[in-house]
Amino acid sequence: MNKIGCVFLMLTVLAFAGAGCQDKVILATKARVEFKNTVEGNFFFIPEGSTAGYPKIEPDSLGNYVYEVDLKEPGYFRYVGVNNNFYLVYLTPGARMEIQEGTDGVVFAGDHAAENMFLSKNVYLGAAPRDIPLYSAEWVRMNTEELNRLIKNLETSGLNPDFIRLQALKYHCDFYLQRLNGPTNTAMFAPQLKIELADDFYDFMKEVNFGDSSLVQIPKWFNMILGTFKQMERRGWIEVSPDKYMEIYAKRIKNEKVRSMFLVELLNFTLQKGFSDDFPVYLEGVRPYITHPEALKALPALETRYRESRETHKTILRGQVAPEFKAVDVKGKEYTSADFKGKVQVLDFWFTGCVPCRAEMPYMEKLADDMKGENIVFISMSVDTGDELMALWRKMVKDKKGAELQLNVPGGFKSDLVKKYLIHGVPRIVIVDEEGKIVDANAKRPSDPKLRMQLEQLVK
Template identity: 25%
Template sequence: MKKVLLLITAVCCVVAVCAQDFTAIKGKVKDQWLSQVKLFKTVDGTPVVCAVSRVEADGSFGFLVKPEKPGFYVIGEDERMNFPVYVKGGEEINIELQENKANLIGKNTRENVQLYKWVEYAYHVWLKSVFFDRVFSTYEDFFPDFEKFVAGLSELKAGLKSGNKEFDALLREWIDYATDYYAVVFLQTPRSKHPKVSDRPEYYKQIINSKKFADERVLDFPNGITMLRLYSIFAVNEKDVNPADKALYEQTCLEAIPSDRLRGEFVVSRFFSEYRTYEEYLDGMKRFEKYWLSPSLKARAEAVGTKLYKTRAGGVAADFTYPDVNGKQVSLSDFKGKVVLIDVWATWCAPCRGEIPHLKKLEEEMKGMDVIFLGVSVDEARNKQKWLDFIEQEKLGGIQVFASGWSKITKDYKINGIPRFIVIDRKGNVVSFDAPRPSNPALKKMLEGALGK
């Protein structure tokens, strides 16, 4: 009996510990204006959907979320109409969603109580500024409201005390950025009347400041990237720079942002979003290379190229970079001036293994010619040692690199099955995206033809 009691106690303790990691977000949708509610987590200053809850007949909905770290989430209809909550893990959040508004109800954390003092205070300015398509407003009514709003900010911020000093500091910083955002977005959205510079409140004169966006804290805010983008555009507009002068426009945009990491975020969200050709993308990757200061930022930049890349013979080959057997980073572009045969394969792929004897024979026959045999393994990262052992056992030649799964090369070249052989000419252009296999004599003829050009 004692053993059973001890077991039950142990299980209860484990459940209690696990429950401490999860946050329960519960609420009601008033007047049935939503059929589902979305929960967004903040990823690099952007809201990303992490869960969707159906709204029941009585208006109730709920989420159980395990946050990786304390931070801001938003909840609501979409990326625009949503409402913030601060999630730590192990707490309960109760909220009511109205069509254009949210209120806390029932039990809530001290952080969210303070957060909603700000949400309530900013409500009318937020609605008029951001939702021009829902609320009719011109500068004639917005500017007086905004001046009253600004006048009370110091008192509001002084009274925000949750007992969590880190949260309180973060919230005050968000308020400062949000105030700039409301001022700027009002000017940059469609209105029936537009103010002259002389009509603006004094606050507009202090928006541009070299101390703003000096670090990455803005990426903790759900709309941080939008704030960053509009701030930089506002700075350029204040200098009356003509967007047609592309070089000057880009330079002025980036000069407004002190942080190189945030410059990279701006480049991807603003400049890269306007690219319409793969050639523009390649030029952008080269010009802004120094700003790819995080793996996620570089991946988002590369994703633009993947969308723009057209798999056609004669087109420029999409570059890629992977580590070889010694850990050295090897890029396709390293071999410009030579013909390259790319072999996309994996140790688990039987047809790939079946081509190995033919590939070795072809490599021997073309020894001394300007042909690079580049093997790209799409084995998963956990199987890297298996890949290394296989190369040694099979005595594979050429240059072997490890792609850690179905990564950039498979996305760019639209590879859905392996083996896949690709031939690249001396100029770095594609001869064939789906070349014959080494067991087919046509591949050797294709390589010889590329060498002759």
């Protein structure tokens, strides 16, 4: 490994190892933020990393602008000001804080005023000059230097030691997330930017064991850990197993709290994505690894949600007869499910405006090409409707030469087929066996090597 890689690996291991860290138990206490803006306009305050949108702060019955939240431990929030500037905000249980935005910017008062002013002036952006290729060795070197500069500023700031420790961890995690997700996000949202990664680009994650209990206070901590394991699977650094992958992940996480909370979030994430016939198998497999009291309390609610989801999805459980379909290719030729009788069918539901769908397409096309000749058919099921989207669909698929069959479902999201499969979002992968029965109505995405393994086992 080169010198830059060694430096970064040392930093991440230190950040995630948490040697000597004690897991403190703090009772939930309400924190309060009052806004004293002198400029008019909408502003927002949300947990950092939230994907729930930006509900604006509204005045209470007395005309005061206040945000209150119950906290069990210190955490991060985001203030989006009247002028659309973003500010990271540090809060602790019971804190009382004021944020005032004026024509000259934002001023923090009350608890943690000094910490939050520090954050406003010491932001990690993961940037580099335009002449430095994204995620190149030079980019890594420059960002490592920036990380070290910010942490030196932090350590010599004279601020609260607990804040210094947590913020140092956050800086490391921010850099880690840039390296973990940056190339994929760039390919998805800015494909015109050609990125060439060195063979050892992801080596920084090989030795990370997520051993610091404070990780669960860092925004996007769950996505960071899950993304790490998925990347490890793609690169063959950990075992790939369609039914035991949660147990494999659990064994890699050394800290009890992080491991327990991660597994609960992973089970929750599985339910959020849609019904999974394998949820009981996943739960029983990881139950011995969920030992932290806070995580144990969440299990009964997850089991209840699974039972409710099973009832909702009872028509598309494993073993049910798959709904029949009719779909057409770009030339208008009609195909039905009867045309593929006796073959395993992989149905890939998507539409042209779905960025994640388009990002998955190369993986599905490669999978279809690799399994050509097996007793399996890969069918791209576009749910585009309307003249404009249909024209775009035809343009996208007319020159595709791979093994995947390109079809469109008349009626799209309003079609009987989509309704019968209870599809509310895409991409959605459905697997049907040779007998026309459902194997998995909410299968893994094609970028996930667990889908390939599941299909290879099915056609043996």
